Amino acid sequence: MARHIALREGADLDSFRQAARGLVAEGVPPEAVTWGSDAAPGLFAAEAPADAPPLALPRAVAEFIQPVVCHRDPERYGLLYGLIWRSLHGERALAEVSSDPLVHRLERMRKAIRRDLHKMHAFVRFRQVGDPAEERFTAWFEPEHFILEATADFFVERFRALRWSIVTPIGSLHWDREALRFGPPGTRADVPESDAFEEGWRGYYASIFNPARVNPTAMRAEMPKKYWHNMPEAALIPDLIREAPARTREMIAKQAALPKRRDPARAVEKMARQAPPTLAALNALIAATDPLVPGATRAVLGEGPEGATIAFVGEQPGDQEDLAGRCFIGPAGQVLDRAMQEAGIDRARSYLTNAVKHFKFVQQGKRRIHQSPTTGEVKHYRWWLKQELDFVKPKLVVALGGSAALALTGEVVPVMRYRGRARFEGGQPGYIMPHPSYLLRLPDEAAKARAYEDFVADLRAIRAMAEELEAGAAA
Amino acid sequence: MDQTLVKKLRILADAAKYDASCSSSNAPKRAAGVDGLGSTTGSGICHAYTPDGRCVSLLKILLTNYCLFDCAYCINRRSSNVERARFTVEEVVALTVNFYKRNYIEGLFLSSGVIKSPDYTMEQMMLVAKTLRQKHGFAGYIHLKAIPEASPWLVEQAGLWADRLSVNLELPSQQSLQRLAPEKDVDGIQSTMGQVKERIVEAKAERRRFSPAGQSTQVIVGADDTTDEGVLRASDTMYRRYDLSRVYYSAFSPIPEPSVILPLKPPPLQRENRLYQADWLLRHYGFSVDEIAEGGEGGMLDLEIDPKLAWALKNRHRFPVDVNTADREMLLRVPGFGKRAVDKMVAARRHTRLGLEDLARLTPTLKRARPFIIAEDHSPHGLTDRADLRARLAPPAKQLSLF
Numbered sequence: 001m002a003r004h005i006a007l008r009e010g011a012d013l014d015s016f017r018q019a020a021r022g023l024v025a026e027g028v029p030p031e032a033v034t035w036g037s038d039a040a041p042g043l044f045a046a047e048a049p050a051d052a053p054p055l056a057l058p059r060a061v062a063e064f065i066q067p068v069v070c071h072r073d074p075e076r077y078g079l080l081y082g083l084i085w086r087s088l089h090g091e092r093a094l095a096e097v098s099s100d101p102l103v104h105r106l107e108r109m110r111k112a113i114r115r116d117l118h119k120m121h122a123f124v125r126f127r128q129v130g131d132p133a134e135e136r137f138t139a140w141f142e143p144e145h146f147i148l149e150a151t152a153d154f155f156v157e158r159f160r161a162l163r164w165s166i167v168t169p170i171g172s173l174h175w176d177r178e179a180l181r182f183g184p185p186g187t188r189a190d191v192p193e194s195d196a197f198e199e200g201w202r203g204y205y206a207s208i209f210n211p212a213r214v215n216p217t218a219m220r221a222e223m224p225k226k227y228w229h230n231m232p233e234a235a236l237i238p239d240l241i242r243e244a245p246a247r248t249r250e251m252i253a254k255q256a257a258l259p260k261r262r263d264p265a266r267a268v269e270k271m272a273r274q275a276p277p278t279l280a281a282l283n284a285l286i287a288a289t290d291p292l293v294p295g296a297t298r299a300v301l302g303e304g305p306e307g308a309t310i311a312f313v314g315e316q317p318g319d320q321e322d323l324a325g326r327c328f329i330g331p332a333g334q335v336l337d338r339a340m341q342e343a344g345i346d347r348a349r350s351y352l353t354n355a356v357k358h359f360k361f362v363q364q365g366k367r368r369i370h371q372s373p374t375t376g377e378v379k380h381y382r383w384w385l386k387q388e389l390d391f392v393k394p395k396l397v398v399a400l401g402g403s404a405a406l407a408l409t410g411e412v413v414p415v416m417r418y419r420g421r422a423r424f425e426g427g428q429p430g431y432i433m434p435h436p437s438y439l440l441r442l443p444d445e446a447a448k449a450r451a452y453e454d455f456v457a458d459l460r461a462i463r464a465m466a467e468e469l470e471a472g473a474a475a
Numbered sequence: 476m477d478q479t480l481v482k483k484l485r486i487l488a489d490a491a492k493y494d495a496s497c498s499s500s501n502a503p504k505r506a507a508g509v510d511g512l513g514s515t516t517g518s519g520i521c522h523a524y525t526p527d528g529r530c531v532s533l534l535k536i537l538l539t540n541y542c543l544f545d546c547a548y549c550i551n552r553r554s555s556n557v558e559r560a561r562f563t564v565e566e567v568v569a570l571t572v573n574f575y576k577r578n579y580i581e582g583l584f585l586s587s588g589v590i591k592s593p594d595y596t597m598e599q600m601m602l603v604a605k606t607l608r609q610k611h612g613f614a615g616y617i618h619l620k621a622i623p624e625a626s627p628w629l630v631e632q633a634g635l636w637a638d639r640l641s642v643n644l645e646l647p648s649q650q651s652l653q654r655l656a657p658e659k660d661v662d663g664i665q666s667t668m669g670q671v672k673e674r675i676v677e678a679k680a681e682r683r684r685f686s687p688a689g690q691s692t693q694v695i696v697g698a699d700d701t702t703d704e705g706v707l708r709a710s711d712t713m714y715r716r717y718d719l720s721r722v723y724y725s726a727f728s729p730i731p732e733p734s735v736i737l738p739l740k741p742p743p744l745q746r747e748n749r750l751y752q753a754d755w756l757l758r759h760y761g762f763s764v765d766e767i768a769e770g771g772e773g774g775m776l777d778l779e780i781d782p783k784l785a786w787a788l789k790n791r792h793r794f795p796v797d798v799n800t801a802d803r804e805m806l807l808r809v810p811g812f813g814k815r816a817v818d819k820m821v822a823a824r825r826h827t828r829l830g831l832e833d834l835a836r837l838t839p840t841l842k843r844a845r846p847f848i849i850a851e852d853h854s855p856h857g858l859t860d861r862a863d864l865r866a867r868l869a870p871p872a873k874q875l876s877l878f
Binding site for chain 2: 093094096097098099101104108118121122123124125126127128135137139154157158159160162177178195196197199200201203204205206207208209210211212213214215216217218219221222223233234237240241244248251252254255256257259260261263264266271273274275289292374375376377379380383384409412420
């Protein structure tokens with residue numbers, strides 16, 4: 001006589017798992033078992049097998065079980081047990097053979113479940129209930145299969161901060177911002193008749209539809225009629241379809257009309273002049289923008305006269321610059337000051353700025369440790385630098401370090417190899433040299449002194465180059 | 476909901492509907508924190524379908540349909556007499572949040588007519604996205620239309636908040652743009668696409684967020700005289716040069732306010748459909764533009780049969796293909812075999828030999844494939860080379876309606 005396994009109504013995954021383990025352990029083949037969803041509540045059938053250890057199933061088999069137990073087909077447990085049995089008796093790869101009739105059928109069932117889940121995620125429509133300040137939402141939905149529990153994670157993740165209930169004929173879900181509760185089935189009457197935003201939603205739905213492309217078959221394939229009665233927008237469908245041909249004919253027949261309004265010639269002309277008209281306007285714009293990497297106190301803007309002969313471009317502001325809002329005033333700035341003096345370059349007559357306008361750091365105790373900008377960050381800021389230099393119009397632009405060189409050339413440039421004269425984007429005469437902070441990082445004093453000499457030599461060369469360029473411009 | 480707001484929404488949705496894209500896919504999977512709102516699922520969700528068969532996934536609206544540009548194909552061009560409206564940033568934010576909470580949408584697709592200046596407009600759009608993310612902890616999908624005439628730093632900032640940026644090419648050639656959209660400029664469009672691509676690549680490498688679902692574009696089909704081959708070549712170039720996620724083809728559709736220089740006709744929907752199929756072959760089936768063009772005539776795709784079948788009929792010497800031994804690349808070229816079906820065949824044939832009955836369980840379009848394949852119990856014999864094969868496979872011509 002066949003064994004009968006009675007499971008609870010719906011998707012009874014736990015009991016099925018337990019039964020399958022026991023049946024396999026006892027060596028009961030699929031044809032000797034009948035399955036039913038007829039277990040009396042709280043009472044597990046007498047024929048149920050004893051507890052047995054978990055089954056080691058191929059992953060492809062396990063991937064069928066969870067979705068397929070949600071299916072309405074009463075044969076689902078039998079089919080799944082057949083798959084398990086065969087997989088454990090010589091056909092280990094069975095679940096990968098989609099052409100096998102059993103696997104094909106289970107694949108179709110799994111697809112139906114996925115579709116049902118997907119449509120529930122898509123077509124549930126919440127309505128607000130109670131006090132608007134409290135924000136509670138409820139929805140009535142009729143899923144085709146036993147997917148209520150399987151769908152819960154999706155709604156919890158998406159609407160974690162809200163309080164909501166989803167009521168269906170097979171049970172209900174309730175979320176109070178902290179815990180999920182499964183409740184008894186309900187009826188449509190448990191959910192309000194309408195929602196304040198449905199009029200707007202229907203208006204949107206009607207307006208986004210293009211009558212010249214009417215294609216109800218394509219619509220019904222994805223949104224079958226059975227869902228319509230729970231979707232507030234669907235009531236419009238018949239009218240939209242009926243009126244579409246006439247609306248389209250009307251559009252095609254319509255003659256082009258002359259514009260009723262005056263041609264906004266002045267506004268059109270003005271539109272082309274959108275770029276910030278002055279350096280001050282550009283700076284205001286930069287100052288008003290959030291840092292790309294959060295944390296900086298403010299944007300540190302460039303300093304120096306427009307029309308300066310030389311513009312120095314550093315990397316990004318450091319701790320002191322960020323607090324004071326001025327560039328090159330920290331330790332590296334002081335080194336630069338001293339070297340400029342020695343080389344005979346007047347800082348007050350030069351323009352100084354940074355490739356990146358905001359400080360970036362990691363906090364270590366009370367200290368904010370400077371972090372170099374990434375390539376993407378440098379490029380994020382380079383459009384501003386370009387504009388800035390367009391206003392200043394220096395004869396010579398000096399890249400202090402790799403980030404500045406990247407900003408000015410658009411490419412990663414090894415500074416030590418290309419140290420010296422350079423051409424930047426747009427044919428701009430330039431010079432590449434290390435950033436002064438490099439001098440601070442050298443460990444021994446002798447190396448530091450030598451590097452400082454080279455640094456001053458760079459600045460002397462820059463001064464000579466600038467004089468050359470000025471003479472050329474004057475001639 | 477306030478009546479003026481409902482009216483504005485109708486105007487500004489109506490103005491946005493000619494943009495084909497509504498996808499909410501490809502965003503990284505994420506969910507909002509405890510006080511935020513929303514999640515993304517990776518593949519996106521269509522929350523409704525309108526009677527044109529199109530999916531409603533995002534709240535697709537314009538910030539305003541006032542526009543200083545005068546593009547002939549566009550309902551919102553400045554010389555059009557269409558009714559105008561303008562949302563505030565706060566209104567768009569509130570609409571998005573409230574629609575989202577009721578599970579109407581996956582997120583927002585915001586575009587806009589250009590008012591005051593491209594920079595001003597882009598900044599307002601960016602502000603909507605920023606407010607949603609920062610003030611409401613919104614983790615749903617945001618697609619922003621980048622205005623190519625806007626300053627590059629605004630595009631930089633838009634990419635920080637959006638899941639996807641798109642710049643519409645609209646017309647596939649410089650000449651067409653000059654004639655129909657005099658204020659637009661191919662170079663500007665391309666340099667914006669280039670900038671977005673560069674930043675997406677860098678952000679991925681640096682594990683930062685910048686338009687994580689990539690960028691897309693739209694090409695209008697049928698407003699100018701570019702051939703299908705020309706359109707596909709433009710797409711192919713853009714896919715390769717700018718790593719686009721998608722090119723959308725939009726059949727030029729009649730609009731309620733026609734322009735003098737662009738007469739209206741019914742939208743070439745079949746042509747649009749064939750272009751999508753061809754685009755799919757380019758991206759997922761290893762076809763080149765030349766091969767696709769070979770299946771058509773004079774640079775136009777065959778409207779009667781799909782482009783893969785058209786190619787196969789002209790390359791019969793490469794068939795029949797044995798489903799039990801052929802490599803995946805060649806199976807993908809069999810008419811009627813989709814990517815998923817081919818993957819299942821390749822997995823199944825490791826354990827069994829496939830006959831026609833097996834294949835029928837793997838693909839619903841076996842009939843189209845039969846003349847091109849050999850299976851365990853099937854050989855097409857002379858069928859592959861029969862002169863009337865096309866007629867056997869093409870759908871029957873629609874009968875003329877006489878009365």
